[in-house]
Amino acid sequence: MNTLLTALVAGLGDGAVYALIAVSFVVIFRATGVLNFAQPGLLILGTWATSVLAVDRGMPFWLAVALAVLAVALLSMGVERVAIRPMIGRPVFSTALVTVGLFTILLVLAFRLFAARARTINDPWQLDQWCLLDGEVLCAVPLYQHHAGKIAVTAVVLTALGLWLSRSRVGLAMRATSLDQEAAMAQGINVGRMFSLSWALGGGLAALGGVLLAANGSVVQANDALFALVALPALILGGIDSFRGAVVGGLVIGLISAIARTYQPIHAPWLGPNFENVAPYVVMILVLLIRPYGLFGTREVRRV
Amino acid sequence: MTQSTEGLTGQSKLLRAGSAGGRVPRDIRRGRPRLYTSYDADSSLLDTPAKRWWTLGVVLLAFAAPFWLTRDLTHLLSVAAVMGIAGIGLNLLTGYAGQISLGHPFFMALGAYTGAVVAGTPGSIVIGWELDLSLALLLAAIVPGVVGLVVAPLATRVRGLYLAVLTLGLLMLGEQLFKQWAAVTGGSGVGRAGAEPVLFGSDLTRTYALGPVLLPPHTSLYLLCLVLLIVLAVAARNLARSRAGRAFAAVRDQDVAAEIMGVNLLRTKTLAFALSSAYAGVAGCLYAILIGRVAPEQWNILLAINLLAIVVIGGVATISGSLMGAAFVVLLPRLLEWVAPWLPFVSTGSDGLITVFQLQSILFGVLIVLFLILEPRGLFGLWHRVRTYFKAWPFSY
Numbered sequence: 001m002n003t004l005l006t007a008l009v010a011g012l013g014d015g016a017v018y019a020l021i022a023v024s025f026v027v028i029f030r031a032t033g034v035l036n037f038a039q040p041g042l043l044i045l046g047t048w049a050t051s052v053l054a055v056d057r058g059m060p061f062w063l064a065v066a067l068a069v070l071a072v073a074l075l076s077m078g079v080e081r082v083a084i085r086p087m088i089g090r091p092v093f094s095t096a097l098v099t100v101g102l103f104t105i106l107l108v109l110a111f112r113l114f115a116a117r118a119r120t121i122n123d124p125w126q127l128d129q130w131c132l133l134d135g136e137v138l139c140a141v142p143l144y145q146h147h148a149g150k151i152a153v154t155a156v157v158l159t160a161l162g163l164w165l166s167r168s169r170v171g172l173a174m175r176a177t178s179l180d181q182e183a184a185m186a187q188g189i190n191v192g193r194m195f196s197l198s199w200a201l202g203g204g205l206a207a208l209g210g211v212l213l214a215a216n217g218s219v220v221q222a223n224d225a226l227f228a229l230v231a232l233p234a235l236i237l238g239g240i241d242s243f244r245g246a247v248v249g250g251l252v253i254g255l256i257s258a259i260a261r262t263y264q265p266i267h268a269p270w271l272g273p274n275f276e277n278v279a280p281y282v283v284m285i286l287v288l289l290i291r292p293y294g295l296f297g298t299r300e301v302r303r304v
Numbered sequence: 305m306t307q308s309t310e311g312l313t314g315q316s317k318l319l320r321a322g323s324a325g326g327r328v329p330r331d332i333r334r335g336r337p338r339l340y341t342s343y344d345a346d347s348s349l350l351d352t353p354a355k356r357w358w359t360l361g362v363v364l365l366a367f368a369a370p371f372w373l374t375r376d377l378t379h380l381l382s383v384a385a386v387m388g389i390a391g392i393g394l395n396l397l398t399g400y401a402g403q404i405s406l407g408h409p410f411f412m413a414l415g416a417y418t419g420a421v422v423a424g425t426p427g428s429i430v431i432g433w434e435l436d437l438s439l440a441l442l443l444a445a446i447v448p449g450v451v452g453l454v455v456a457p458l459a460t461r462v463r464g465l466y467l468a469v470l471t472l473g474l475l476m477l478g479e480q481l482f483k484q485w486a487a488v489t490g491g492s493g494v495g496r497a498g499a500e501p502v503l504f505g506s507d508l509t510r511t512y513a514l515g516p517v518l519l520p521p522h523t524s525l526y527l528l529c530l531v532l533l534i535v536l537a538v539a540a541r542n543l544a545r546s547r548a549g550r551a552f553a554a555v556r557d558q559d560v561a562a563e564i565m566g567v568n569l570l571r572t573k574t575l576a577f578a579l580s581s582a583y584a585g586v587a588g589c590l591y592a593i594l595i596g597r598v599a600p601e602q603w604n605i606l607l608a609i610n611l612l613a614i615v616v617i618g619g620v621a622t623i624s625g626s627l628m629g630a631a632f633v634v635l636l637p638r639l640l641e642w643v644a645p646w647l648p649f650v651s652t653g654s655d656g657l658i659t660v661f662q663l664q665s666i667l668f669g670v671l672i673v674l675f676l677i678l679e680p681r682g683l684f685g686l687w688h689r690v691r692t693y694f695k696a697w698p699f700s701y
Contacts, residue, residue: 035465035468083673087677092465093464094676096404096464096468097616097672097676098672098673098676098677100612100672101609101616101668101670101671101676102673103609103669104666104668104669105669107665109666111662112658112662229472229476229605236466236469240466272484274480275480277476278476278477278480281473281476281477282473282477284470285458285474288462288470289458289461292461292462292466300463
């Protein structure tokens with residue numbers, strides 16, 4: 001029972017990060033109709049920038065995070081302007097391939113910047129833990145502070161984002177753009193600016209996700225960018241165009257991953273070590289087969 | 305040879321019923337290479353003399369190349385030929401049938417390990433049956449093809465971006481499977497040797513003499529890859545202009561419309577999937593032989609991106625484009641190594657601004673993006689422009 005509780009707590013913590021990353025995909029998908037495969041690259045650059053500012057420059061952690069998120073948001077905006085804007089009106093297929101190309105560029109850039117070194121980001125939580133349930137000798141159900149931090153940050157950021165999208169004028173304009181670009185344009189909305197804005201938002205959220213992903217009391221390497229791909233199962237599970245779905249999907253994937261990590265080595269060792277890294281993909285394939293548009297996604301209407 | 309005149313009217317009926325049996329006399333065709341008098345001629349593979357001569361020249365050059373190139377360049381060309389096979393396979397699926405796949409390395413790995421099991425030598429953990437390479441190549445096509453056949457119905461349920469994500473998941477699951485299945489793959493981080501190149505009883509690791517011509521191992525391997533490449537390329541090109549190929553294009557351009565016109569979506573997509581997996585399997589088997597040792601980690605998303613680069617840089621939905629793309633992608637690193645001494649910002653160590661390997665990866669990314677934005681038809685499109693320019697000269701079109 002205590003093992004299960006521990007797994008659930010850790011799963012919610014990790015799931016919060018997946019949710020944040022999945023939302024960053026959704027923001028971009030809704031605005032431009034592109035599944036941005038370059039997101040892991042943006043994410044790892046955010047982690048790197050935070051590490052440089054917080055560790056090498058000795059800035060306070062939160063200031064470093066803010067600056068890093070801002071920098072990646074600007075970079076993401078530039079990327080959209082240079083590489084994605086010319087692809088408007090071309091098949092989605094081509095635009096997705098462009099983002100795959102961008103992924104390579106950003107990933108190599110990250111490898112170069114990390115220079116094969118493992119870095120830390122100097123987060124305030126490290127490996128400190130609170131005890132939820134006392135055991136006889138050790139703590140029975142520990143709650144790592146970084147898990148609590150992840151949940152808190154995600155909750156605050158996503159609530160703010162949700163409120164901003166639903167209440168503000170710009171949020172309304174963004175939603176209008178995602179609904180119908182031409183109609184939005186006819187209403188006087190600057191659609192190009194909305195594209196820039198959503199890419200900046202997506203990039204910033206990815207960078208924040210990268211920081212939280214690295215905040216696990218351990219080190220981070222350029223290769224860890226590929227862990228961000230775990231947000232894809234979360235995205236598919238929740239529905240590719242739904243904010244609510246991304247959040248639910250992220251949390252569920254986090255829980256599944258944590259449960260697999262806890263129980264699979266005991267009950268199904270033949271699945272091999274590190275199975276928790278691929279368990280989300282098993283879930284994803286099942287979801288794609290049963291309900292391709294996800295739990296909360298819009299069912300695709302196909303017209304000729 | 306008398307041909308049927310049913311269904312023909314007017315001039316075409318007269319032509320075909322005439323003494324020449326539908327063939328236009330040579331003196332009428334002279335100087336008019338694009339005068340086609342039948343559907344067969346119109347849809348033939350090499351429809352102009354220029355194409356015929358070019359193709360002949362390139363094929364002869366490709367066969368002669370290993371005899372005056374150094375050993376490592378021959379090896380590089382073999383890798384290019386193998387990547388060409390994989391590229392053609394991916395192009396059938398992604399270019400012709402429009403189904404974007406990031407999971408191709410999985411099928412390459414299947415082919416590689418099938419070949420290694422069938423024709424490899426057994427080791428302390430790995431199994432190997434030491435059979436002939438011809439059988440290994442055949443099975444390396446069949447096993448991935450059958451797996452593709454099994455996966456395809458799943459893949460036909462999802463479209464576009466969802467399929468890309470699904471195949472990515474397949475790649476991740478495949479990697480886990482290969483890491484676990486040590487009896488076949490040698491296990492995580494260790495890997496195993498590829499198939500032993502013993503083709504029809506003759507060991508290709510020995511040097512043979514054909515009259516005055518010496519065939520060292522790397523040359524015979526290259527020739528094997530080249531022959532397979534040519535056979536598979538012609539087969540793919542033929543498929544693309546057949547009924548199945550037209551069905552692929554219809555599904556790619558608008559699948560609902562294709563379905564309404566009577567194209568069986570499930571069958572078409574399944575065929576595309578199975579065929580492209582079989583191509584990938586053959587390529588994987590040869591790749592393992594060329595590289596010598598393959599570990600389960602090797603078949604990752606970066607290889608998938610390299611394959612996509614071949615398709616996109618070469619030219620979507622063209623076979624010759626895939627060949628150009630493969631040559632480009634495989635030879636670019638070597639080219640960069642040659643020019644690196646003249647580029648001040650490139651270093652061979654880790655202290656400079658960027659290493660050759662990183663520059664090459666970045667260039668792949670940049671080229672994918674640039675080609676998609678500026679010339680979606682890839683290298684083939686560039687070549688097409690040059691060709692059209694000279695054909696239309698002195699006019700602009």
